Amino acid sequence: MGLLRPLGLLLLVLWPQIYADEGILHAVDENNSVSKDYCITYNSNWTTMPLTYKNETSYKLENRSSVDLCIKTDILTTGVKDKAVVVIIGKCSILDKAKIAQENGAKMLLVTNKDRLPRMAENKSGYENLTIPIAFVGYEDIMGMSQVFSSSINVTLYAPQSSLLDYSMLIIFLISVFTVALGGYWSGLSELEDLRPSSGFSEIRTQKQKDDNVTLTPLTVVLFFVVCCAMLLLLYYFYEWLVYVIIAVFCLASAMSLFNCLSALIYNIPYGQCRISCFSKSAEVRLLILAAFCIAVSVTWAVFRNEDRWIWILQDILGIAFCLNFIKTLKMPNFKACVILLGLLLVYDVFFVFITPFFTKNGESIMVEVAAGPSGNTEKNGENWLEVPGASIVTHEKLPVVIRVPRMEFSANKLCGGSTSILGFGDIIVPGLLVAYCRRFDVRTTSSSVYYISCTIAYAVGMVITFVVLIVMKRGQPALLYLVPCTLITSSAIALIRKEMKKFWNGGGYEIMEHVDNAVSEENATCGDQESQ
Template sequence: MALNRWSLVLLAIFYSQVDGQEAILHVSSGSTFREYCLVYNSSWSNISDSLSSAVSSPLLDLHNSDLCSPDQGPPSLRNRSVLVMKGSCDLTRSALVAQNLGAVALLVASKQNLGVPSSNDSEYSKVQIPVVLLRDRDALDALQVFPGGMQVQLYAPPLPLFDDSTIVLLIIAVFTVAVGGYWSGAAEKERMAADMLVDSPEERSDDGELSLYSPVKVMLFVGMMCLMLVLMYFFYRWLVYAFIVIFCVASASAMYNCLQSLLTASGCGALSVSCGERTVSLRSLFVAAVCITLSVIWGVYRNDERVLFMALIVLQNGKSIMVQVALGPDAGGGRGGGSVEIPADPSAISYEKLPVVMRIPQFSARAQNLCMIQFSILGYGDIIVPGLLVAYCHRFDVWRRNSSKIYFISCCIAYALGLMLTFLVMILTSMGQPALLYLTPFTLLTSLTIACVRKEIRHFWSGQTHSPVLDESQKPLLSD
């Protein structure tokens, strides 16, 4: 009984809805319709949660008025929604005027960023009609599309706590870590096979060696990263362009190496042409052209939401230095009942975003995506840092001749479980989580536990190459 009760509680939490402060304005005339972003106060205005149950009413255009007094409007607004301009008076004043004239809803157009309508607690009970804000550009667009009049409906579809984009993010991250770790181990196995054919130790390859050997170097590396994070926080607007250039170059180089390796492994021939004393591979030129082109396209359209879905991101209340650096100095807002601010013109975003997070557009946030495209995000460091451990585990499997690949498989599973726990805590708390807080203990404790059980903790911790680690009975590693 207790287990069933907890199961029902978890299901209720998982599929429960949260009230949003973004809504949808459905404008129609005949078979033509448009939908626009609205911002409202969920504790003030009562808006339907679906289009089918939303009340339809004709819209009266008082766009040139702020309706701060009854003299600024017609004698009656009975059973109509009214569109006014945000003026000098309080929104409560305009709402009470519209309500007393019989209006069923007040739509306030604003040329500034849209914040949640607010008033004194004592005024909330006086206003019985919905009061919403919309962009002035959207109001003008609706008036242009429907010059002969329009019917409007206001509705705010509830936002599910769980979005399918989270699953996509999980699959991409786990796939990247698993494939990268497997590739690293396969490369180590090939290197060891080549070393066995070489008699002289001096001629053996050391391409797979780690560059960080001592605790001093590790601490120096961590210190440099912390310093860079602080510099990015204070000098973001200048340093961000250096990181964008580095990201473009690094991504083009990484794509080139991966594609070249895949084409070579698939047996794709490399046609070459000679020019003087130099020989050039046409396949390499083609792959390089593709990689550079993709990198340049990303660099040119990195802020174009129509091409890359790169719009301002709505964050939870509260900012950390890491989130602030990753998403830009002006990124802010809220979700699911927090404070929000919708830009009056999304195309006029004036800051650059640091390319250090992976963004997947949310599928279910319909109202919020009308206001600003919503993303599920995961930092590249949450993939790269655990990925290094997964790669090391596969190499250690190769060094110890573990045909079951127990370290590699266990670490991959631990990474997936740690990431799922991260997303679960994020859903339950409605707050972004530092993924490494969960991934680090999951992956490290799993690999260390296996090493202890197998009595290989000293070899696993030392990180030595295969020759000093293995005993004489394990020398013919590649006999299979």
């Protein structure tokens, strides 16, 4: 348990990603009218895509994927005239390929790549006369067309417009706010348990809860920040091995978190309280059954983790339990520690997203590369992750540090495999620790939950702002960039208005209540001695 907790903390890393234009290649067999859609990527600054393939001109597909079209002699004019030509990516510029294809009468250029669908980010200056559509299409898709269609294939390109909002985004919002609010409230209940006198078995439970709780001091917060940076760099260089370590840690930590969450409910059920003894240890039957259930859920996820259709449900259940358990057990001693934690992780998030591209060879941020793994690029817009198409190079494994909800609309993104909206655990846990501190401060100072409610609302507002920026900018944004200011500013404003900033900053409410508790205990003890005399 003690080892899993610091390892579990490393799962809080946030994975922002990049934005790419996606579209659809609509292929039709002239002989039997069979049609099929394939994913493409393109540069919207180069090519304007229609919203539908209907009423659009289609062109016969000419598969020349054995050549890279870097010199004019790679193709014959009669072979590509008025056709959509497919070539391999090669070493020369994509715009040079398009220029040669257009000069030879081609109406469309499709560039295929055996590894993944890359981004087209070249400068088009000097190629203003290029008018033919240019797009990337998967090599496996081109090769697979021969099995689906006959030799005569007509193709056209289009990009259906995605709606600004999707129900999956609403579900992600509800899950995040619910988890933060419940985690903070549960932390407050734990604080009440610590304050309430107990005896017998209840005392044992309370002592166990105290032993499980961990207080993050400013020093441990700084150390945690350093470990996060080191772990991210290790993942950047050794992803194909460390990803399995993270998966194993997630399985253990999430099973234990689910057990802790459900056991809080099980204790209120008056059944299965008989105990089984073994090797001088005893445990309740209901807790043994619950432990077996939690292990079964975790193992099931591990076995079927790459199943796209339904495994997201188990991952979300385990993820919610994971976040709830951490918010409840990790205690911030004062607002100062909260500011240090949230501030450092905000700097961490922004640095590894926006600054590291200036140092990497391919111009991508380290977070993008870690999030994508060896299999290619991925895309995250704030808290909403959209996976960019990519064929596997080394491993299909992804880091299990997200809440997943399938998108519910048909679009190019869904066809390309990016049909899931995703929220990182860190976007829940990091602000959730501040919400939990506010709740415990309310309990200690009897301030009628004003800090807790205000901070929870501020978190919800921060999530809304993140979604709005996502929709307007259409670019990846670190969610903490909006969540941290919203929660910290709101909490500070409440403390200033109530003239409690000094206690709130230093955790003075805890010290005052501890003195009161000690005084009450001493008074009770004195009264008891007098009565006995």
